[in-house]
Amino acid sequence: MRTVDGKGNIIVAEPGLKVLIAGGASDAHTWNLVYLELLLQEAGHRTVNIGPCVSGDLLAAECRRHKPDLVAVGTVNGHGHRDGLEMIAALRADPALAGLPAVIGGKLDVAGVVDADEVARLIAAGYRAVFADGDTAAFLELLAALAGGRVPERAPERAR
Amino acid sequence: MSVRWRRADELCADQPRADQGSAAQPHAARRPRADQLAAERPAPAPPSAPSFGAFVAAASAAGHLVVQPRMGFSDPAVMRLGLQRTKYAAARAVGTITLDSYTRLGEHAAARRALAAGDRLNGYPIVDHRLQDTRAMLDGIVDATFPVQVRHGSARPERIIRAVAAAGLDATEGGPVSYCLPYGRTPLSESIDCWARSCELLADLVPPPRLPHVETFGGCLLGQLCPPGLLVALSLLEGLFFTQHGIASVSLSYAQQTDPVQDEHAIRALRRLAAEFLPPEVDLHVVVYTYMGVFPASDRGARRLLEESARLAVRAGAQRLIVKTAAESRRIPTIEENVRALEWAGATAAAEAGPVPAPARPVDGDAGRDDPDDAHAVYDEARAFVEAVLDLDADVGRALLAAFGRGYLDVPYCLHPDNAGRSRSTLDGGGRLRWSAVGAMPVRPARIPGPGRPEMSSDQLLKALRAVADKFDH
Numbered sequence: 001m002r003t004v005d006g007k008g009n010i011i012v013a014e015p016g017l018k019v020l021i022a023g024g025a026s027d028a029h030t031w032n033l034v035y036l037e038l039l040l041q042e043a044g045h046r047t048v049n050i051g052p053c054v055s056g057d058l059l060a061a062e063c064r065r066h067k068p069d070l071v072a073v074g075t076v077n078g079h080g081h082r083d084g085l086e087m088i089a090a091l092r093a094d095p096a097l098a099g100l101p102a103v104i105g106g107k108l109d110v111a112g113v114v115d116a117d118e119v120a121r122l123i124a125a126g127y128r129a130v131f132a133d134g135d136t137a138a139f140l141e142l143l144a145a146l147a148g149g150r151v152p153e154r155a156p157e158r159a160r
Numbered sequence: 161m162s163v164r165w166r167r168a169d170e171l172c173a174d175q176p177r178a179d180q181g182s183a184a185q186p187h188a189a190r191r192p193r194a195d196q197l198a199a200e201r202p203a204p205a206p207p208s209a210p211s212f213g214a215f216v217a218a219a220s221a222a223g224h225l226v227v228q229p230r231m232g233f234s235d236p237a238v239m240r241l242g243l244q245r246t247k248y249a250a251a252r253a254v255g256t257i258t259l260d261s262y263t264r265l266g267e268h269a270a271a272r273r274a275l276a277a278g279d280r281l282n283g284y285p286i287v288d289h290r291l292q293d294t295r296a297m298l299d300g301i302v303d304a305t306f307p308v309q310v311r312h313g314s315a316r317p318e319r320i321i322r323a324v325a326a327a328g329l330d331a332t333e334g335g336p337v338s339y340c341l342p343y344g345r346t347p348l349s350e351s352i353d354c355w356a357r358s359c360e361l362l363a364d365l366v367p368p369p370r371l372p373h374v375e376t377f378g379g380c381l382l383g384q385l386c387p388p389g390l391l392v393a394l395s396l397l398e399g400l401f402f403t404q405h406g407i408a409s410v411s412l413s414y415a416q417q418t419d420p421v422q423d424e425h426a427i428r429a430l431r432r433l434a435a436e437f438l439p440p441e442v443d444l445h446v447v448v449y450t451y452m453g454v455f456p457a458s459d460r461g462a463r464r465l466l467e468e469s470a471r472l473a474v475r476a477g478a479q480r481l482i483v484k485t486a487a488e489s490r491r492i493p494t495i496e497e498n499v500r501a502l503e504w505a506g507a508t509a510a511a512e513a514g515p516v517p518a519p520a521r522p523v524d525g526d527a528g529r530d531d532p533d534d535a536h537a538v539y540d541e542a543r544a545f546v547e548a549v550l551d552l553d554a555d556v557g558r559a560l561l562a563a564f565g566r567g568y569l570d571v572p573y574c575l576h577p578d579n580a581g582r583s584r585s586t587l588d589g590g591g592r593l594r595w596s597a598v599g600a601m602p603v604r605p606a607r608i609p610g611p612g613r614p615e616m617s618s619d620q621l622l623k624a625l626r627a628v629a630d631k632f633d634h
Contacts, residue, residue: 028343030382031625034573038618051575053344 016045017147020068022059023052024075024083032076032106040072043140045147056090063097070146071102076133080108081118088126101146105131105139211371212307212331213409213443215254216479220445220520224252225473225509226480228447229498230311232258232283234275236297239284242495243298247306249499251506254480255301255308257329259283263320264313264343282492286310286323294327307331309375315340315351321358325365331373332362333413335398337560337569338377341576348564348578352557356405363406371409374402375447379413379430381571384453384625385585387593388417388426389541389603390571396433396546399444401556409443411480416451416469418628419592422538427476428522429539433546435521445479445520448472450505454629455488461632462486466501470508479520481505489629541603545569548602567600586616587624591631 021036023029030052037049048066050058063071071091073084084104091097104127108118119130131139210218219226229246233239243255260283262271271285286294302308309331310324317334324332340351359374366372378394391414399410412434414427427446434444450469456462463486473481485493485501493501548568553559563569567580572595574581582599594606596615616624623630 030342030573030575031384031621033575035618035621038616038621042618049575051345051577058345 016043017069017143018046018048018066019070019072019143020063020066021047021049021072021074022054022062022087024073024078024080025053025055025086026083027075027078027080028052029077032074036072036074039136039140040143043143045143054087056086056088059087060090060094060097063091063100064094068100070143071100072139073102073104075104075106075108077107080104080106081122084108084122084127085125088122092126101128103127103129103131103139103142105129105133105135107133210304210307211409211443212254212309212373213371213411213445215307216411216445217443217520219252220479223513225470225478225506225513226254227251227470227502227505227509228254228309228480228482229256229502230258230482230484231256231493231495231498232260232311234260234279234281234284236284236289236293238495240297240301242498243301243306243308245495245499246502247301249502249506251502253306253502253506255306256482257284257286257308257310259310259312259314259320260285261313263287266314266316266319268319283312286327287319291323291326294323298327298329302328309333309373313339313343315343315346316354317358318354318361321361322365325362330362330366330370331375333375333377335376335378335394336401336557337394337564338381338398341571341574341579342382345577348576349561352561355401356557359402359405359407363408371443372407373409373411373443374407375411376402376413380415380449380452382574383415384417385593386417386572387541387585387595388414388422388429388538390545390569390601391415391417392426392430392433392538392542393545393549394569395430396437396542397549397556397560399434400437401560403439403442404556408441410438411445411447413447413449414478415449416465416472417593418587419590420468420472422592423472424476425535425538426542427472427478428535429542431477431520431522432539433542437546437550446477447480447482448476448478449482450484451628452484454626455484456629456632457489458633459486461629461634462488463504465628465632466505467508470505471512474509474512477520477522481509544602568602570599570601584616586620587627591627 019040021033023033033049033051037047040047048068050062073087075083088102091100091102104122122130129142216226231242233242239257246253246255260271260281262274262281263285268288271281271288274281275285275288308329310329311333312320314320336352336355340346340348362372376395376398378398379391381391381394395412395414399412402410412430414430417423427448431446438444448469450466456465466483470481483501483505485497487493487497549559549563552562564578567582570580570583572583572585580599582597583595583601584597585593586596588594588606595603596605598605
C-alpha cells in the first residue's frame with residue numbers, strides 16, 4: 001500500500017491488515033482457524049495465528065507482542081460466547097489495546113445457535129462485529145473497509 | 161533415569177496450576193479420590209486376567225479382528241451398561257472408557273462440581289468418581305474375556321494413570337506428541353516429561369501377572385490431512401518412547417485416511433518399522449482407527465466407510481479396529497449404535513479374513529504387493545523421519561523434542577506453539593495425501609501435476625476436509 005502524506009512523502013507500508021487469529025479458551029478445534037488464516041491471506045492480509053485455547057491474558061500479551069491491526073476470534077466447539085467476553089474484556093482492560101478492533105465469529109455456544117441477546121452482549125463488550133458461522137463474505141467486507149480506512153460506525157447485524 | 165523421574169514428577173505434581181484457575185484446591189480433603197488411593201490399596205486383580213495385549217494376540221491367532229468402540233458416560237450405571245453391551249456384542253470386542261474433557265484438561269474442581277450438580281459430562285471422570293464406585297462399575301465386567309482400555313487425551317496424565325491402576329485396569333492410550341500437539345497449549349517438553357513419568361507409573365502400579373499396555377495416538381494426530389509417512393513415524397516413535405519408559409506391551413495406531421491403497425501401504429510400513437525398531441521382546445500389535453475426520457452424514461455412507469476400515473485392517477495385517485458409528489457426524493453415539501457398529505465391523509472383517517492370520521511383525525516380502533512405486537514410498541518416508549529423529553538422541557523423548565525444535569517433524573496445519581508450522585499437505589488428483597511443502601523435514605514435496613497446486617487455498621482446504629465424507633455420502 002502506498003500513500004502520500006501531507007508533505008508529499010511517499011509512505012510504503014506492508015499490504016493489507018495484520019490480523020491476529022485466536023481460538024477461545026474452551027475450544028481445542030483448529031481447522032476453523034487454519035481456514036481463516038488461508039482466507040485472509042488470499043484476501044491480501046497478513047496473519048498471525050496463535051491457535052486454540054487462548055485465554056484473555058494470553059490474547060492481550062500476544063497483541064502487545066505482535067501489534068496487529070485487528071483481532072479475529074474464531075470458535076466452533078466451545079463456550080464461544082463466554083470465552084469471547086473474557087477475551088474482549090482482557091483487551092479493553094489494557095489501555096494500549098483498548099482501541100484495537102476485534103471481531104468474533106463461528107458457533108458461539110454449544111448448541112451452535114446465536115441469539116440476539118448474546119450478540120448484543122458481545123457488541124456491548126467491545127467487539128466490532130459478530131459473525132454467524134460461515135458468513136465469511138461479511139467478514140471480508142469489514143476487513144476491506146478497515147483496510148481502506150473506511151471504518152463502519154456500527155457493526156453489521158449479520159448474526160440473526 | 162532418576163533425573164528424568166524427578167523432573168517429570170515436579171511438573172506433574174498435584175498442585176493447582178495457573179491455567180486451572182483458583183478453584184482447584186478445596187475439595188480434596190472431603191473424600192479420597194481414586195488417584196490418591198492408588199498407592200495404599202493395590203487393586204484385586206481379576207482372576208487369571210490376561211493383559212490387553214495378550215487378549216488381542218490370542219484373538220488374532222484365532223483369526224479374529226478385535227473391535228472396540230469409542231465410548232464414555234459420566235454416570236457409572238450407564239458406563240457399566242455400555243461396557244456390558246460391548247462385552248456381549250456378537251464380535252470379538254474389548255471395552256473402552258473414554259474420559260470427559262474436564263478430566264482431560266486437569267480441571268478436577270469443575271468435574272466434581274458437575275458431578276455434584278448431577279450434570280452429564282462428555283465422558284467418565286475416572287479421577288473424580290469414588291474409587292469404590294468405579295470398582296463396582298467394573299465388577300464382573302472386566303475379566304479374562306473382556307479387557308477394558310481407558311482413553312483420555314491428556315498431555316499430563318499422571319492422575320489419570322493413578323486412577324486407572326487403582327481401578328484395577330491396565331491399558332490406556334496416548335503419547336507425548338499426539339496427546340499434546342492437537343489439544344491445546346501444553347508445552348511439548350512438559351508433555352514429554354509427564355508421559356515418561358506416567359508410563360513408569362503405570363509399569364510400577366500394575367502388578368504382575370498383569371501387563372500394562374499403552375497404545376500410541378501418533379497414527380492419528382489431527383485426524384485429517386497428515387500424509388501417512390509422518391503418521392507412521394510418530395506412531396512408531398511414541399511406541400518406542402513407551403518401551404523406553406517401562407511399558408512392555410504396546411500397540412501402534414494408524415487412522416484410516418483418504419485412500420485405501422495408500423493406507424494399506426502405511427499399515428504395512430508401520431508393521432515393518434516396528435519389527436526393525438522395537439525391542440523383539442515387546443508385545444506388539446497394530447490398531448486401525450476408522451476415519452477420524454469429517455464423517456459421512458448419511459447412514460449408508462457412514463456404514464460403507466466403517467466397512468472399508470474393517471477390510472483395510474484385515475488386508476494390511478492389523479489386529480484391532482476402533483470403530484465409528486452411523487451417528488458420528490451428528491452427535492455422540494448411543495450404546496446401541498456402538499454395538500451395531502462393532503458387530504457390523506466384526507462381520508465385515510470376518511468376511512474379508514483369509515485362512516492365515518497376519519502376525520503383528522511382518523514376514524519377508526510383506527511390505528506391499530501392488531503399485532510398487534507407492535508401496536515403498538510410505539515406508540521410505542516414515543523411515544527417513546524415524547532415522548532423523550533417532551539420530552538426534554538415544555532418548556526418544558529428548559529426540560522428539562529436538563526434532564520438533566528443528567522442524568524435522570512438522571505436523572501440517574497444526575497450530576501448537578512448539579510445531580514449526582512450515583509443512584503443508586494436499587490431496588493429489590487420485591485422492592492420496594501428499595506433501596506440498598516440507599519445511600525442514602527430511603522428505604521431499606510431491607511433484608503434483610496440474611494448475612493451482614501445490615498451495616492449498618481456503619476453498620481447497622474445506623473440500624479436502626470434506627473429501628472422504630463427500631465420497632461416501634455420494
